[in-house]
Amino acid sequence: MVNKYNVAGPRYTSYPTVPYWNMDTFSLIKWKASLKRSFIESNDKEGVSLYIHLPFCESLCTFCGCNKRITKRHEVETPYIDALLKEWDLYCDLFGTRPKIKELHLGGGTPTFFSPENLKRLITRLLQRSELAEDYEFGFEGHPNNTTEAHLRTLYALGFRRVCFGVQDYNETVQKAIHRIQPFENVKRATELARAIGYTSVGHDIIFGLPFQTLEYVEKTILKTKALMPDRLAFYSYAHVPWIKGIGQRGFKDSDLPSPKLKREQYELGKKLLSQAGYYDIGMDHFALATDTLYKSMKAHKLHRNFMGYTASKTQAMIGLGVSAISDSWYGFSQNVKGIEEYYHLLKENMLPVYRGHILSEEDLIVRKHILNLMCDFETSWATDNLYFKELPDVLVKLKEMETDGLLEILEGGIKVLPKGHPFVRNICMAFDLLLQRKQPDMQLFSMTV
Ligand SMILES: C[S@@+](CC[C@H](N)C(=O)[O-])C[C@H]1O[C@@H](n2cnc3c(N)ncnc32)[C@H](O)[C@@H]1O
Numbered sequence: 001m002v003n004k005y006n007v008a009g010p011r012y013t014s015y016p017t018v019p020y021w022n023m024d025t026f027s028l029i030k031w032k033a034s035l036k037r038s039f040i041e042s043n044d045k046e047g048v049s050l051y052i053h054l055p056f057c058e059s060l061c062t063f064c065g066c067n068k069r070i071t072k073r074h075e076v077e078t079p080y081i082d083a084l085l086k087e088w089d090l091y092c093d094l095f096g097t098r099p100k101i102k103e104l105h106l107g108g109g110t111p112t113f114f115s116p117e118n119l120k121r122l123i124t125r126l127l128q129r130s131e132l133a134e135d136y137e138f139g140f141e142g143h144p145n146n147t148t149e150a151h152l153r154t155l156y157a158l159g160f161r162r163v164c165f166g167v168q169d170y171n172e173t174v175q176k177a178i179h180r181i182q183p184f185e186n187v188k189r190a191t192e193l194a195r196a197i198g199y200t201s202v203g204h205d206i207i208f209g210l211p212f213q214t215l216e217y218v219e220k221t222i223l224k225t226k227a228l229m230p231d232r233l234a235f236y237s238y239a240h241v242p243w244i245k246g247i248g249q250r251g252f253k254d255s256d257l258p259s260p261k262l263k264r265e266q267y268e269l270g271k272k273l274l275s276q277a278g279y280y281d282i283g284m285d286h287f288a289l290a291t292d293t294l295y296k297s298m299k300a301h302k303l304h305r306n307f308m309g310y311t312a313s314k315t316q317a318m319i320g321l322g323v324s325a326i327s328d329s330w331y332g333f334s335q336n337v338k339g340i341e342e343y344y345h346l347l348k349e350n351m352l353p354v355y356r357g358h359i360l361s362e363e364d365l366i367v368r369k370h371i372l373n374l375m376c377d378f379e380t381s382w383a384t385d386n387l388y389f390k391e392l393p394d395v396l397v398k399l400k401e402m403e404t405d406g407l408l409e410i411l412e413g414g415i416k417v418l419p420k421g422h423p424f425v426r427n428i429c430m431a432f433d434l435l436l437q438r439k440q441p442d443m444q445l446f447s448m449t450v
């Protein structure tokens with residue numbers, strides 16, 4: 001099954017996936033109109049989400065697929081925060097009325113590269129032009145090696161209750177290969193401090209499929225994780241995409257990576273150990289305790305997936321600020337420029353620093369809904385909500401084979417992914433991905449599905 005379904009495929013944090021965005025039908029004017037429409041439809045009702053990309057890290061981890069800039073010069077903090085605030089002002093001017101913030105997430109790079117004072121200035125100023133939605137959720141990604149008590153306290157006082165720490169693997173050989181020396185003590189300190197201060201959701205990111213990783217190392221990492229019992233866990237499959245990220249990921253050889261078979265065994269072992277430890281499987285690569293909002297949201301069929309991965313709540317509009325950040329108006333996507341200098345330059349000219357995007361067609365909107373349903377609920381239906389589309393019979397032919405393999409069940413007017421099919425949900429989504437079927441990418445853009 002692993003050999004059969006291990007193909008290059010999207011992670012479906014959006015549909016259409018970024019390589020299929022159609023730049024011919026996209027323009028900044030259309031993007032602004034689609035966001036304004038979404039804002040008018042949804043701000044009063046549910047508010048908007050904000051993702052803020054803070055790209056700096058002091059040291060390069062050679063496995064990292066994120067958009068980051070490595071520097072030890074902390075003078076970069078102030079101009080970057082000024083630029084983020086300028087970008088936020090441009091959006092607020094576009095909306096005309098105050099946005100209501102439902103969710104705010106600081107991602108990176110390393111948000112805790114910034115000093116607590118600078119983060120405070122950023123959040124305080126953002127909130128001056130906005131209101132807070134009821135049950136708002138603020139969260140951030142922290143590096144266990146540089147998250148200080150002052151970071152945790154300052155952000156807590158500003159309303160943050162969720163923090164997620166990058167762990168990856170505790171084994172020293174793996175840590176050396178990925179250039180990330182991070183003792184268990186550092187993660188323990190940061191996790192316990194966050195709990196003591198009052199954070200209600202502390203998360204850890206761990207990865208399988210890293211160079212030199214063995215089944216034993218995965219087991220030991222999960223046992224150590226269990227000792228700290230984070231409320232939620234991302235258990236990512238290592239995405240090896242050196243052709244996009246260049247030399248950053250080439251700190252080890254391809255032959256140092258586990259085989260697809262071993263990688264699948266690592267996933268199966270991890271999943272078993274996490275389930276024995278009391279974690280529930282959320283969507284594709286997340287796990288949570290029953291007390292965490294991610295689990296509660298899954299139970300209530302309210303889980304959502306966007307560029308940040310799985311989230312407990314959905315807003316129709318999500319605004320991404322900062323270099324490379326992606327925004328989503330539901331009717332369209334846009335992405336900011338990736339270079340910091342260009343980002344500053346465009347903002348100085350009073351222009352939104354967007355360089356590409358996509359406006360969704362009627363067909364895209366239908367397929368998007370099916371893929372979201374599958375990724376979040378492991379089922380979808382075309383019996384209601386006008387979710388039938390004319391290519392569906394062809395999709396069903398593809399799904400038939402997966403049904404024979406025991407991955408899913410085809411029902412009257414819908415499908416249900418069976419537990420055996422959960423690890424292959426990306427492959428199932430690919431059957432619905434009409435754009436991928438019409439045109440295979442010219443080169444391998446996606447990581448392997450297993
Ligand atoms: C922005 S980092 C987390 C915050 C902080 N920079 C740190 O490293 O602790 C986001 C997470 O993405 C995951 N990640 C990064 N590159 C990845 C890759 N190539 N494959 C799978 N997961 C990856 C890691 O688990 C990492 O913790």
Ligand code: SF4
Nearest residue numbers: 057060061064066109
């Ligand atoms: S894993 Fe985190 S700290 Fe390491 S390079 Fe990536 S973003 Fe920076």
